[in-house]
Amino acid sequence: MRFLIIIPAHNEEENLPFTLDSLLQQSFKDFKTVVVNDGSTDKTPELIRKYMDNDSRFETVDLQKSAHQPGSKVVNAFKNGLKTQNTDGFDIICKFDADIILPGNYLETVKNAFENNTEYGLVGGLLYVEKDGNWVYEGNSNKHHVRGPMKAYRKECFLQMGGLRETLGWDNIDSILLENLGWKEVVLPELHVKLIKVKGADYTIRPADYYGRYFYFLGLNRFLAYIAASKEAAKSKSASFFFKIVKAYEACKTNKLELKISKEEQKAINDKRWKMLKKKWLKM
Structure with missing residues (x-):
C-alpha cells in the first residue's frame, strides 16, 4: 500500500518541522507528502522547500490565503493539494494537520489495519495534548471517532463518499457518510498522536x-x-x-x-x- 498525505499549512513555521520530521522517522517509507502553503506570511514556504530539497517524497502547493472559516478553509486547502496529484498510484489518502507529531509506527500500523480488514474505510489514532508537562488524551470527542488532524482513508471509500465537504462539520459528516455506504471508521487507541496547538485557538467565531x-x-x-x-x-x-x-x-x-x-x-x-x-x- 502507498500513502498520499496532504497537509494544509498556514503560518506553521514553528509546528510544521515536528510533523514533517515525524514522517521522516516512520518505519513505513512508501508515502508522498504534499504540503499546501495556504498564503503563509511567515517562513513556512522556505521551511517546506528545505524538506523538498532533501527528500523527493515531499512536494508543495502555494495558494493565496483563503478566508479563515472553521472547517471550510482547511478542506479548501486540502482539495487544492489533492487535485494536483494523480491518485491512481495510491491506496490510502490522508489529511493531516501541520501541528501533529506521529509515532514512528503510525503509517505502518494504519497500513496493516487496512490490509487485514477490507471493510475499514477510515482509520486513525487518538489525539493527545500537553498539560502540565505531560501528554494527556485530548477528550474533545469519543474514542471511536477519528479526529480531523489525522484522517487516513482507504481510497475506494474516499472516492465513493465524494471526498471531503468544504464546510463546518466536515470531519463528522465523513464518518456518517462512509458508514452509510457500508464502510467502518476505526480508531487504533495504541496510536498516540501529539497535537501541538490547541484546536480552535485561532478561530474568531463566538x-x-x-x-x-x-x-x-x-x-x-x-x-x-x-x-x-x-x-x-x-x-x-x-x-x-x-x-x-x-x-x-x-x-x-x-x-x-x-x-x-x-x-x-x-x-x-x-x-x-x-x-x-x-x-x-x-x-x-
Whole structure:
C-alpha cells in the first residue's frame, strides 16, 4: 500500500518541522507528502522547500490565503493539494494537520489495519495534548471517532463518499457518510498522536455562533439541532447559551445558506443522529 498525505499549512513555521520530521522517522517509507502553503506570511514556504530539497517524497502547493472559516478553509486547502496529484498510484489518502507529531509506527500500523480488514474505510489514532508537562488524551470527542488532524482513508471509500465537504462539520459528516455506504471508521487507541496547538485557538467565531452554524451545516433538522443545543447549554450550565445557539442556527436557515451535502446524505445524517439519541437517552 502507498500513502498520499496532504497537509494544509498556514503560518506553521514553528509546528510544521515536528510533523514533517515525524514522517521522516516512520518505519513505513512508501508515502508522498504534499504540503499546501495556504498564503503563509511567515517562513513556512522556505521551511517546506528545505524538506523538498532533501527528500523527493515531499512536494508543495502555494495558494493565496483563503478566508479563515472553521472547517471550510482547511478542506479548501486540502482539495487544492489533492487535485494536483494523480491518485491512481495510491491506496490510502490522508489529511493531516501541520501541528501533529506521529509515532514512528503510525503509517505502518494504519497500513496493516487496512490490509487485514477490507471493510475499514477510515482509520486513525487518538489525539493527545500537553498539560502540565505531560501528554494527556485530548477528550474533545469519543474514542471511536477519528479526529480531523489525522484522517487516513482507504481510497475506494474516499472516492465513493465524494471526498471531503468544504464546510463546518466536515470531519463528522465523513464518518456518517462512509458508514452509510457500508464502510467502518476505526480508531487504533495504541496510536498516540501529539497535537501541538490547541484546536480552535485561532478561530474568531463566538462559541454559540460556532455551534449554531455547525449544527446547521451538519444538516441537522430543527428538532435534533435543538436537542444538540440543549446538551451544549447543559455543559456550560447556561440557559442563555441555548438560545444563542438556536439564534445562530435559525439565522442560517433564514438565509438559506448552502449545504455541502445532498438531501439523501442529510437524511442519512439525521437518521444516524436519531439512532444515537434513542440509544443513549431512550435506551431503545
